[in-house]
Amino acid sequence: MMNEITQMLVDSAARMFADGSTKAVLDDVELGVYPQALHDMVVENGFDRIGIAAEGFATTDVFELLKSAGRFAVGVPLAEMVLAARWVGESGDFVSIGVVEGARVAQVPWGRRADRVLALVDGAARIGHVCHVTTGTNIAGEPRDTVTLEAVEEIAVDEGPFEMLALSRVALMAGCLERVLDLGLTYAGEREQFGRPISKFQAIQHALAVVAAEVAAAKRAADAAIDALGGERFAQEVAAAKARVGEAVGIVAEAVHQVHGAMGFTHEHELHHFTRRLWAWRDEYGNEVFWQRRLGGHLAKLGADHVWDFVATQS
Amino acid sequence: MLLHFDRVSLPDTAQNLRAEVRTFLTRHADHLLRPNSDFSSGHDPAFSELLGSRGWVGMTWPKEYGGAERTFFERYVVTEELLAAGAPVSAHWIADRQSGPLLLRYGSAQQCARFLPDIAAGRSFFSIGMSEPNTGSDLASVRTSARRTDGGWLVNGTKLWSTDAHRNHYMVALVRTEPPSENRHAGLSQFIVELSADGVEVRPIRNMSGGEDFNEVVFTDAFVADDQVVGEPGNGWEQVTSELGYERSGPERFLSAFRVFVEFVRLIGDDPAPHEAAAIGRIASHLMTLRRMSVSVAGMLEEGKSPAVEAALVKELGNNFEKALPEIARLAAPGGLSPGSFREAFTDTLLLSPSFTLRGGTREILRGVIARGLGLR
Structure with missing residues (x-):
């Protein structure tokens, strides 16, 4: 609550x-x-x-x-x-965040506008001033730039910065999934074919029931990871959530596009702004398999006879 | 907000009970013979009576009827621990899960006093009498009928897929007490039928895995006394619908393949290859989420709500997961299906898996329930 x-x-x-x-x-x-x-x-x-x-x-x-x-x-x-702002403090300048890739920092949202960029590397972070930018976008058209930094210094972040960024994508996806479900329900109720709203057809009802189930699961998984903030299981809960929500994205986006027909395939319709973001965010800060491997590795170390205890003693 | 599953944590009392259940299971490990965690596997009256003596059958019921007045959270913990361990819970499962709650809600005080204490003691077992040869998902089309006689009713007709009817004591049968009318849901009643009575013939049906758990039950002028009619005659549809809510919400709807997961992790060992770790993690991410959703539903039950749509949603996701789990594991299992405990659990579960999305309401019916909850019908 x-x-x-x-x-x-x-x-x-x-x-x-x-x-x-x-x-x-x-x-x-x-x-x-x-x-x-x-x-x-x-x-x-x-x-x-x-x-x-x-x-x-x-x-x-x-x-x-x-x-x-x-x-x-x-x-x-x-x-x-x-x-x-949480990690650097209130600074007045525009600080974005990205991931170190070789000598540069990639996947930086609006890196082209950033004064400084916080760069994640191996669970730690450093920060520097942006001196060179190669612009780029993700599949949703959101700016994701590659930057070079100067005057770089280490910065202490003691709460798992990579997991925190992954959780940010989990939360964004959870909210966006709910919106996509709403769009599907609304459209199915408005669009008429064969003399009635397509929501009256069993095939559409079942498709949207599957979507609702995936969205409900994604939201519950996201909430669980949020509730694990600051706890000893945080890394595992983020792993479970990013993997589970990412799986929901593929199912939900596909099904709701199908419900929308060609209308949802147009640029004029708003659906793609949400589905393309879902497709982008599931790959940012580790895709499903990345996090499945982390979670699975953890469970394998615990061993078969402790798997149930791990699942059942969750919050 | 549509179909929201609240963030519910099990209270400490429920978590403390978990340790008790595990100690109990360790002490009675000789009963844990099944390689899978399916609730319809393992009919063991002695084990059910042991559970009853611990107060773990009918545990949410009033003490005057042999219950323990514990919370739905505590019941949740007991049921999930039993299933995860592969305990033989089939004998008392239906009576505990739905027949008892049905009597508490609609039955008379005399019926509660007569039937519930024995159920809670783990000594009285019930079967479900809903489906018929020509009635499956379309439950309102039942033809088993009852006509008035001195002091009760004479029942004629056939019930189908009644799990454990050949070894349980009673069946709650949905029967037609009035001829069919335009209102298909009218004229139905629920009877408590003694399975050993004259005029009741139980014929086991072998399933594709070789087991004989479900049955055909034929009634030929079977007598049911008036005091074994549950609720008002004619109110059967409302009652059976509420019963299905209990039937769909529990951990048995996503744990049927759990032993496959355990043996899969054992097979892989502590140094998994990347694809093996991914398979473990994928299964775990679903399992953790489903369990939380199911605990949320337990919270709704505890608050006295009737979470029919949420229960359908957990069952829909849970059944699909139960079917996907063995497939994910099979394709990532080192050595494939070479002989051993993984193969044993896998084979056992795969052969039962077609039933997962049938029993307790088919996938198609559940999606209809969810669609109604979404306002689509």
Whole structure:
């Protein structure tokens, strides 16, 4: 159950995102236009600072906020803004986050606009000023740049930064999956063929029942990983969630596109903004197999006779 | 919010009970003979009575009827520990899970006093009497009928797929007490039929795995006294629907293949190849999630809700998982199906697996229930 503060935070974020993350804004983001108005609203209302301990929010609130962001496919790199502020402190400049790849840092959301980038490497982090940028995008058209850093220094992050970023994608996907289910239900109720809404056809009902089951599972898995924050099972719970939610993404996106027919295949329809983000986020910070291997390796070490205990003593 | 599964954690009392159950299972390990964790495997009256003596049958029921007045969370822990260990729970399973709760909700005080204490003691076993030769998913089409006689009813007709009817004491049978009318759901009633009574013939049916667990039960003027009618005559449809809610929500809907997982992990050992680790992790990620969803449903039951749609959703996901698990393991198993405990568990489970998405409501029926919950019908 969400407490009142969290509920207020999520509700006001949802209102802000609904206003600031319209279809027009999403289209612009894909053309490389930064959603500055939404960014300003996020900063003015202090949403980028909720991960800073002194602000009085629970760490879990960060991820409740990201679920809401996923629901609206928000174009600002909110996960990076919040987690960078948490680890670097309030700095006034724009800090994004990426993963070290050789001499460079890859997968940096809006690296082209970042003053500094926090770079993850082997469970640790370092930070530096951006001196060179190669722009790129993910499959959803979200900027994912490769940057070179200078004046790099180590920075202590003691809560598993890679797992935290993976969990950010879990939360974004959980919210986005729920939105895609809603889109499917709405469309099936509105679209008429053979003289009745297609939602009255058993084939469509069963397809959406499967979608609802996957979305419910994804949400429960995401909540479990969020609840494990700060606990000794955090790494395993994130692994289970990223793997499980990633599997749900493939099933849900495929089925809801099918329900939408050719309409959902057009650029004009909003569905693809959400499904393409799902397809992108499941591969960021470790895909399903990456995390399955981590979780499976952990269980293999525990041994066959302790597998049940691991499953049953979860929260 | 659509189909939300609350973040529910088991209370400490339930977790403490877990250790007790495990100690008990270790002490009675001689009963744990089955290589799989399926709830329909292993009919062991002595084991059921042992459980009853520990207060682990009918555990949420009132003490006046032999129950222990414990929470649904505590019942959840006991059932999942029994299933994970492969305990032979089949004898008392139906009576504990749905016949007893049915009587508590719709039965008379006399019926509760007469039947529940023996069930809770692990000595009285019930079977389900819903399906018929021409009635499967379309349950309202049952033809088994009852006509009035002195002091009760005479039942004629045939019930099918009644698990353990050849060794259990009673069946709760859904019968037609009025001729069919335009309202298909009207005129149905639930009777407690004694399976050893005159006019009741039980014929075991061999399943494809070679087991003889389910049966055809033929009634020929079988007498059922008035005091064995559950609830009001004619209210059978509402009652049987509520019974199905209990039938669909528990850990038995995703643990049927669990032993395959355990033996798979054992086969692989502590230094897995990448694809082996991935297979273990994939199975675990589903299992962990399903279990949490099932605990959420236990929380809804504890709050007195009727989570019919959520239960259908857990069963839909859980049954698919039970079928996928052996396949994921098979394809990643080093050495394939060479003789050993993995192969034994795999074979046993695979041969039962077609039933997973049939019993307790087919996949097709469940998806219909979910669709209704989504407002699509």
